Amino acid sequence: MVKPYSRPAADEPAWWCIISSDQIFLTDDNDLPFGCLQDLPFPDLTEYKVIFIGELRERACYLVMADYLDDSFVGGSFNSLRTLLDAHDLEKFAIAGRARQFSDFVNTHRFCGRCGSRMQAVDWELAMHCQQCQHRCYPRVSPCIIVAITKGDKLLLAQGKRHKQGMYSILAGFVEAGESLEQALQREVHEEAGIEVKNITYHLSQPWPFPHSLMMGYTAEWAGGELHIDPHELVTGDWFEFDNLPPIPPAGTIARTLIEKAIGKTSQ
Structure with missing residues (x-):
């Protein structure tokens, strides 16, 4: 796995899992957005946490964490993950599910459960680390x-x-x-x-x-x-x-x- 917090290049074709709370952004035809960042109607992603979560059909897939239902993502709407399941696309449901779980993990591990200090993201694996007491957490299953x-x-x-x-x-x-x-x-x-x-x-x-x-x-x-x-x-x-x-x-x-x-x- 590449460094999870590496930023995609503007001309890199990729899949985008934009998660807000427990919902995912889907295009008007109920699909995951796909394309180069420079060609998609997205806002400036420097305002969002972006995480590489794997590949789908030989293309990189990124999680974009939207802390609130942001109407600057146009060309679709936020929906339940079950929308992909209902469409019987299990590959996309699986990668979207991973994005949902990673988003939940990062949002619920901002502070250390042992000493209360702020956690920091580990840049070579998907984990959160406390520099104060050296406690490290991984996504919960x-x-x-x-x-x-x-x-x-x-x-x-x-x-x-x-x-x-x-x-x-x-x-x-x-x-x-x-x-x-x-x-x-x-x-x-x-x-x-x-x-x-x-x-x-x-x-x-x-x-x-x-x-x-x-x-x-x-x-x-x-x-x-x-x-x-x-x-x-x-x-x-x-x-x-x-x-x-x-x-x-x-x-x-x-x-x-x-x-x-x-x-x-x-x-x-």
Whole structure:
């Protein structure tokens, strides 16, 4: 990785992830801005923190941190990261998610959590360093489990309090300190649904930048217990027959992939 805080040349074709709070600037056709800095309708970037975050399709990608919704970025508007996910462009969603996580990291580590002194950016890696007590921080990643549970020809689905109206998904939860992934899965399933599971099988993972999760995906089978949905975490939930599922997460999400694996379909 090149120095993260190196400035792009004016004639360098690049992708631009302009982040403000939890939103990203997309062009009028819901795409990431691409082009040379000198040709794009951007304000003077000397007023903003610019960070190199990697490459997308063999072109550099830069994070531009806009501390507020700046209307000087024209030719588009600020939107949720889910807009890219809904467009089924997983490559762009992934790099935009990285930008979102890096922005959150820098904004929440301006001061040292150990001694309270102002932190400084490390110029050869993405990290914040305290010169006073030598404490160094790196972008946070929060591990989560997500699991598709079957019972015969039925799938357990629940509606979370933050889900879109009418949409159901599979169970998920954060891993607590001292837990293995499998222990976290069994605990979360029991807490949220009141059941036990068996034949726990790992399949895949997916970064989930809301704001900095890493989802570890599993399938499992019902092993016992009556379904009891936790009203503090979920709105409702039930067993649904494979051929009669309610609205579920879109293609490209780890939840959809696990659902398709659990019911015997090939993920698209």
